[in-house]
Amino acid sequence: NTEADAILVERDGRVAILRLNRPKALNALNNSVMRAMAAAIAALDTDTGVGVIVITGSDKAFAAGADIKEMADRSAVEMAMSDWFSGWDAVARCRTPLIAAVSGFALGGGCELAMMCDIIIASETAKFGQPEIKLGVIPGMGGSQRLTRAIGKYKAMDLILTGRLIDAGEADRVGLVSRVVQQARFWDDVMTTARMIAGFGKPSVIAAKETANRALEVSLAEGLLFERRVFHALFATEDQKEGMNAFVAKRPAEFRHR
Ligand code: CAA
Numbered sequence: 500n501t502e503a504d505a506i507l508v509e510r511d512g513r514v515a516i517l518r519l520n521r522p523k524a525l526n527a528l529n530n531s532v533m534r535a536m537a538a539a540i541a542a543l544d545t546d547t548g549v550g551v552i553v554i555t556g557s558d559k560a561f562a563a564g565a566d567i568k569e570m571a572d573r574s575a576v577e578m579a580m581s582d583w584f585s586g587w588d589a590v591a592r593c594r595t596p597l598i599a600a601v602s603g604f605a606l607g608g609g610c611e612l613a614m615m616c617d618i619i620i621a622s623e624t625a626k627f628g629q630p631e632i633k634l635g636v637i638p639g640m641g642g643s644q645r646l647t648r649a650i651g652k653y654k655a656m657d658l659i660l661t662g663r664l665i666d667a668g669e670a671d672r673v674g675l676v677s678r679v680v681q682q683a684r685f686w687d688d689v690m691t692t693a694r695m696i697a698g699f700g701k702p703s704v705i706a707a708k709e710t711a712n713r714a715l716e717v718s719l720a721e722g723l724l725f726e727r728r729v730f731h732a733l734f735a736t737e738d739q740k741e742g743m744n745a746f747v748a749k750r751p752a753e754f755r756h757r
Contacts, residue, residue: 502531508539511690513550513697513757515543525563526556528608528640530586537589544593550697550704550757552593553689554616555600556609558682561625564607567634584608584640590615591641594705596696600689601625602682606664611640614649614675617708620692621667621676622685628664648715650674700738700754 509516517539519526526532536554543549556562565584573583590597590612599605599616606628613619613627621627629642637643638659647655650673658665667679680688696704706729713725733739738754745752 502535505529505531505535506539512694513548514553514690514693515539515546515549515551516553516555519554519556519562522557522559524566525560525604526609527564527566527568528562528612529566529569533584533586537586540589540593544595547701547756549595550699550701551596551598551693553598553600553693554590554612555602555689557603558622558624559603560609561599561601561603561605562609562612563604564609564630565640587612587615587640594708595701596704596708598689598693598696600685601627601676602685607631607638607642608640611638611642611645614641614645618692619676620685620689621670621679622682623667623679624682625667625670625676625679626664627658627667627670627675628662629659630662630664632660633662646675698754698757700736700742701756702736702738703733703742706733 504520507518507520509518517536519528519532521527521529521532540552543552570583596618597616599613599619601613601619602622602624604626605613606626607630610627610629629638629646631638631642638646643659646658649655654673657663665673665675667676670676671679678688710726710729713722717725736756738756741754742752
């Protein structure tokens with residue numbers, strides 16, 4: 500399919516849903532998908548009407564990896580000159596919370612795309628893996644770094660060096676997913692979670708995401724200082740006054756920035 504329909508963009512109130520749409524190729528991530536995803540995220544991220552972005556695939560596959568057929572015959576120079584995969588940085592740069600809703604295969608670039616998100620909700624049918632070693636390469640969309648940070652060196656090495664797939668239960672035990680949900684309740688759970696986060700004040704939601712992500716970049720002392728400063732700064736927002744006053748008055752908060 501063409502770039503225009505490589506992903507489907509849906510809206511449900513303040514929740515935007517980006518659905519990978521190459522079912523016959525198990526949503527393999529080619530350049531069209533990458534460009535469409537980067538453009539959609541850039542537009543949605545600056546839309547004040549969007550509180551959460553959900554990235555999902557089909558029942559059978561979230562995404563079975565980068566498109567092997569598109570890459571197979573490339574030279575090292577072509578890969579380097581085009582900075583292959585760099586378009587995906589737009590996903591990692593997104594300030595709006597991203598939920599990966601994973602049903603079926605999330606392999607290679609699919610697992611790496613899920614790990615660019617802030618919350619990973621897995622259906623019990625989900626299967627994760629970094630099978631690039633079987634293709635004579637290594638993860639190239641962040642897997643060697645994000646997987647190691649997410650689950651630790653020894654669990655990550657097990658997956659990266661053997662290329663074996665793990666099911667949703669094992670992914671949950673090692674801390675690769677936020678939660679696992681029965682297939683029948685999966686989409687309800689994803690949307691309930693997305694709507695809940697999208698209902699909070701966006702300044703504090705962005706601050707929460709930014710601050711938690713600092714933990715992966717800086718020392719504890721620097722991270723704690725960053726957190727304290729951001730916490731204090733949020734007292735300049737109307738949403739802080741509303742949130743706290745609503746609690747005291749025993750009424751639901753009506754956040755302005757949502
Ligand atoms: N790239 C291109 N096409 C893919 C693909 C991929 N990553 N994964 C699946 N497809 C295609 C298959 O070629 C097949 O197409 P045809 O019908 O034209 O033959 C179609 O999707 C259906 O796939 P299968 O017939 O293989 O389905 P299956 O149910 O028998 O197996 C699977 C499913 C185990 C996921 C298997 O498709 C598979 O192993 N896929 C490749 C997984 C992989 O190696 N991913 C890593 C890619 S490299 C990468 O991601 C680099 C990086 O770090 C970013």
